[in-house]
Amino acid sequence: NAGVMQNPRHLVRRRGQEARLRCSPMKGHSHVYWYRQLPEEGLKFMVYLQKENIIDESGMPKERFSAEFPKEGPSILRIQQVVRGDSAAYFCASSLLGASTDTQYFGPGTRLTVL
Amino acid sequence: AQSVTQLGSHVSVSEGALVLLRCNYSSSVPPYLFWYVQYPNQGLQLLLKYTSAATLVKGINGFEAEFKKSETSFHLTKPSAHMSDAAEYFCAVTSGGSQGNLIFGKGTKLSVKP
Numbered sequence: 001n002a003g004v005m006q007n008p009r010h011l012v013r014r015r016g017q018e019a020r021l022r023c024s025p026m027k028g029h030s031h032v033y034w035y036r037q038l039p040e041e042g043l044k045f046m047v048y049l050q051k052e053n054i055i056d057e058s059g060m061p062k063e064r065f066s067a068e069f070p071k072e073g074p075s076i077l078r079i080q081q082v083v084r085g086d087s088a089a090y091f092c093a094s095s096l097l098g099a100s101t102d103t104q105y106f107g108p109g110t111r112l113t114v115l
Numbered sequence: 116a117q118s119v120t121q122l123g124s125h126v127s128v129s130e131g132a133l134v135l136l137r138c139n140y141s142s143s144v145p146p147y148l149f150w151y152v153q154y155p156n157q158g159l160q161l162l163l164k165y166t167s168a169a170t171l172v173k174g175i176n177g178f179e180a181e182f183k184k185s186e187t188s189f190h191l192t193k194p195s196a197h198m199s200d201a202a203e204y205f206c207a208v209t210s211g212g213s214q215g216n217l218i219f220g221k222g223t224k225l226s227v228k229p
């Protein structure tokens with residue numbers, strides 16, 4: 001499967017726990033974007049990363065959220081001390097060049113439910 | 116700042132009828148525009164994109180969209196709806212500058228009646 005992989009597909013956490021969402025980009029892609037989709041809303045940009053670098057985190061909440069894209073391995077979106085309002089679908093996308101004309105390929109998403 | 120407005124959160128058409136999904140944008144720089152489709156519990160799939168070449172863009176599954184600068188619109192059309200077109204459709208614009216961060220509209224759910 002050469003597409004964008006995300007795991008887990010579904011994640012249930014209790015309030016106060018940590019959530020770790022993983023994203024493996026398409027082969028050859030070194031640009032990764034994370035988006036959040038709340039019910040009845042479109043996707044909202046969170047963060048843009050290249051290998052080992054955060055390029056733009058203007059859409060990330062200031063507290064509890066962090067992201068990384070190490071030299072080896074998948075990109076990780078980490079949410080500490082989750083609250084009910086974090087329940088959403090989190091999508092990862094990757095692109096080849098990171099340019100504004102470049103197509104972003106989306107993964108199937110991780111649906112986070114906070115109890 | 117860039118933004119996208121999709122008129123109509125729900126659109127219903129009969130099978131075989133014309134599909135028209137509306138998208139208007141606001142952009143301080145020449146925009147790059149995208150239409151994505153999302154089937155239930157799946158990720159987004161690119162239908163087509165406008166990157167300042169031809170104003171009429173043809174995409175997959177028989178969809179096309181026309182960039183109209185004077186109307187700041189990028190409406191999505193398909194001449195004849197099929198049951199398999201039932202999904203949610205998102206219009207998006209890049210945030211400006213050299214980066215590809217996408218700004219999405221709220222989406223339009225398309226229903227197709229037999």
